[in-house]
Each structure stands twice: as C-alpha cells, then as structure tokens.
Amino acid sequence: MQLRKVTAASAAVLALALTATACGSEDKDDAAGSDGGGKITIGIKIDQPGLGLKTPDGKFAGFDVDIATYVAKELGYDAKNIEFVETKSADRETAIERGDVKFIAATYSINDERLQKVDFAGPYLLAHQDVLVRADDNSIKSPEDLNSKNLCSVTGSTSAKNVKDKLAPKAQLQNYGGYSECLTGLENKAVDALTTDDSILAGYAAQDAHKGKFKLAGFKMTNENYGIGLKKGDADLKKKIDAALTKMVSDGSWDKAVEANFGPANYKNEPAPKIGNVVK
Missing domain, CATH: 3.40.190.10 (Periplasmic binding protein-like II)
Incomplete structure (x- = not known):
C-alpha cells in the first residue's frame, strides 16, 4: 500500500511537471513567433556594397541592412536577435512563400508580376x-x-x-x-x-x-521602387512595417542611412517616398 501511495504521489508530481513544461514550451513558442520575442530571419543581398554586403568579419552592412534593422527593432527585435540570410533575386518569392524569412529587404523592386505572389510594404527608396x-x-x-x-x-x-x-x-x-x-x-x-x-x-x-x-551620369532611365517583401495576405505585418518606415523617415534615421551608405559616391537620391506611392 505504501508503495502505491508513493507511486501515485510521484505520478501526480510528474504530471504537474509535464504540464508546467508544456506551458513553458508553449509560451516560448508564442514569444518566438510573435513580434518582440525570439529571433527574426530577414532576407538580404550579401554581395552589393552600400546596400547589402557581408563583410570579411562576418557582419552585414548597407542601406537595406539599415532599413531591415530599424524595422526589426520597431517590431520588437534586438539587433542581436536578427539573422540575416542571403536571398538571391531569383529566390526571393520562394523564400517568402516557404516562410524561410519574415521579410526581405534586398533591392526588391515592386512590380505587378511580383505582387501576384507576395505583398510589399513601402516603398522605402525610389531608384532609377x-x-x-x-x-x-x-x-x-x-x-x-x-x-x-x-x-x-x-x-x-x-x-x-x-x-x-x-x-x-x-x-x-x-x-x-x-x-x-x-x-x-x-x-x-x-x-x-x-x-x-x-x-x-x-x-x-x-x-x-x-x-x-x-x-x-544621372540619366534616370527607369523607376525602381524598392519595397519590403512579405507573405501575401499578412496585412498586420505590412501595416507594422509601413509604420516603422514612416517613423524612420520622420526621425531622420532614413537620411542618415542614405548619407552613410551612398554619400561618398555623391548619389543624388530621391526624397524618401511616401508609403504606398509606387512611381510608375
């Protein structure tokens, strides 16, 4: 009888522990999957100086990187929790659709063909x-x-x-x-x-x-509206990223990023575009 009592008590303790563990795992997963907790994976280019470049010391630099870092911070992620991954031009839509990345900032021009597969926040830069x-x-x-x-x-x-x-x-x-x-x-x-x-x-x-x-030369032969690509239908994330980009412009961080990354080339950039204003 005593053995059965101990066993029953042990079983109760074990069940309680398992319940607590399950709750803890669920909380952790929720945090990791929501803005403000865990890590975030962002797609960038890693071979474009001034925009997205992986430096010899393994760090990442460039205007797109600065944009992505600012947006991630506004979403609640610390810089140390950002994982940048290379997304080549041909792979961008696939990476978003598969969920390999939360969003992409990689000289990603907004056009009608891409809008069939993904959504865009922004634009955050008008290039030519x-x-x-x-x-x-x-x-x-x-x-x-x-x-x-x-x-x-x-x-x-x-x-x-x-x-x-x-x-x-x-x-x-x-x-x-x-x-x-x-x-x-x-x-x-x-x-x-x-x-x-x-x-x-x-x-x-x-x-x-x-x-x-x-x-x-300054010929401006085409309009290239760089946007942040994200999963199609994710209206909540799009709204949050648009808000972050708007804040980045208003607090002067956008201008600082332009000067830091393009200034030495005397790049005559366009003013920061208005959110949702895609120039044809």
Whole structure:
C-alpha cells in the first residue's frame, strides 16, 4: 500500500511537471513567433556594397541592412536577435512563400508580376536605372551618347539590353560575370560605362577602393521602387512595417542611412517616398 501511495504521489508530481513544461514550451513558442520575442530571419543581398554586403568579419552592412534593422527593432527585435540570410533575386518569392524569412529587404523592386505572389510594404527608396562612367569622362552626357560605346552588361541582367533596345541601339554590349569585373573593365578603359540601378552603382562607387574614380551620369532611365517583401495576405505585418518606415523617415534615421551608405559616391537620391506611392 505504501508503495502505491508513493507511486501515485510521484505520478501526480510528474504530471504537474509535464504540464508546467508544456506551458513553458508553449509560451516560448508564442514569444518566438510573435513580434518582440525570439529571433527574426530577414532576407538580404550579401554581395552589393552600400546596400547589402557581408563583410570579411562576418557582419552585414548597407542601406537595406539599415532599413531591415530599424524595422526589426520597431517590431520588437534586438539587433542581436536578427539573422540575416542571403536571398538571391531569383529566390526571393520562394523564400517568402516557404516562410524561410519574415521579410526581405534586398533591392526588391515592386512590380505587378511580383505582387501576384507576395505583398510589399513601402516603398522605402525610389531608384532609377543609370550608368556609371569614369570620373574624367565627359563624353557621355545623355543615353544616346552610349551609341558606339562599350557598355558593360552583367550576365543575366537586362539593364544593358534595355539601353541598347530603347535608347542607344549602336551600343556595344560587353558581357561580364559580375559588377566588380565591370568596374575593373571601366577603370582599365576596356568598357566605357556600366548600367544598372543607380543605388547599386552608387554603392560600388562609394567603396574605399573606388572613391573618386567613377561618377553617376544621372540619366534616370527607369523607376525602381524598392519595397519590403512579405507573405501575401499578412496585412498586420505590412501595416507594422509601413509604420516603422514612416517613423524612420520622420526621425531622420532614413537620411542618415542614405548619407552613410551612398554619400561618398555623391548619389543624388530621391526624397524618401511616401508609403504606398509606387512611381510608375
């Protein structure tokens, strides 16, 4: 009888412990899955200076990183609880749909095709397609001046093709593997210009190794509205991110981030766009 009493008592204690453990796990899961607790995973680019770059010491820097960090803080996450992961352009919608990331800030232009799959907060930056030329080159004053010039095209990009098809049909496209190679070619005069979004060009030109060597032409050939991508239908998160972006502009943090990341390239950025105002 005594053994049965001890066993019954032990069983009661065990049941109570299990109940407490279950409650604790549930609380922890709730905290981790809600704004203000646990960790948050954010998608960024890791190879674009000035926007999203993983530095040799394993840290992350750039305008998109600053935007994402500010937004995460407003959602209740400390910087130490942010996990940045690389999201390449072709993988962004999939990463959001699978739930691999909470949101993405990665030179992610808002367009109708993407809006079929994901939602966007913002926009937080209005960029334009532009060209980068050598600082001492005054021969390219308009897109038409690119005719008969060697225009660098990064493999897989449509930017240079857009220039050739619509503005400078006689431009000579030179295909390179990446923007860094284009910059080397530009510096060595193997090419005369490099084209992509002005924000990306400014980021490269602002690197210490490139300061003073290049300049943006300022052609503004297209409008690129950078937004924060998130799961389609998540209206609550979209509202919170929009509020965070609005606050970032109003308290001056947006301007500071622009100056810190693009200032050395003399990037003539557009004023901070109004939330929901996508410029066609």
